[in-house]
Amino acid sequence: MNNLFSLFFVCNVFYSCNGKEINESRKTEQTKSEIFQTNNSMDTATFGAGCFWCVEAQFQLLDGVISVSSGFSGGTVKNPAYREVCNGTTGHAEVCQIVYDPSKISYDELLAAFWQTHDPTQLNRQGNDIGTQYRSVIFYHNEKQKELAEKYKLELTKSGAWDKPVVTEISPAGPFYKAENYHQDYYKINGEVPYCQYVIQPKVDKFQKVFKDKLKH
Secondary structure, three states: OOHHHHHHHHHOOOOOOOOOOOOOOOOEOOOHHHHHHHHHOOEEEEEEEOOHHHHHHHHOOEOOEEEEEEEEEOOOOOOOOHHHHHOOOOOOEEEEEEEEOOOOOOHHHHHHHHHHOOOOOOOOEEOOEEOHHHOEEEEEOOHHHHHHHHHHHHHHHHHOOOOOOOOOEEEEOOOEEEOOHHHOOHHHHOOOOHHHHHHHHHHHHHHHHHOHHHEOO
16 A cells, blocks of 8 residues: 555545644753643644654644744753764654644644654664664653554554554653754755755655645645
8 A cells, every 4th residue: 555545544634545635051841832832722742753854844834733843852861962962872862842733733633744754664763864863753741642643653554554664662751852043943944955955845845745735824
């Protein structure tokens, strides 16, 4: 089965079964986005899918997504710097913390987008980005998110959407450390640099085609 339609079939989100259509002094956990969430009944999702520049650029496109912050989670060192995480010794993954409006986009839909943004069968890498910091990971914030993530991971593996098993880590959310300022909105600000043109842009183009009915206007 084609990977894309198999993914949609399992998640049952966007299409029917026939295939239709940091600042430098970063604060831990309670970012401005999370304060906004608390005051406005928003929710939070945290995903790692390789380079957070790529992940951020894609999730920012979705209607119902309020904010996307690039940062680090899942490690043992407090307030890690990017250069430390890149060494692969802190245990952190590059992640995006997504604040969203559940009345406009569901966690199920975000999961569908997550698995579309990368290859979840690659262990501790995405393409040429190699190391545990680039692992495929879902950090769940409550039992419902855990349940949904585990359910879809199992069904995606069984579906044959990929030739290899899905190796996405599913772990409870811990401290989130926002990355340095220059990592935020990276693609929006640096769209002309070669990495953005040759790596991020193709991913964004594909994402826009796949989720054209869920994009911001």
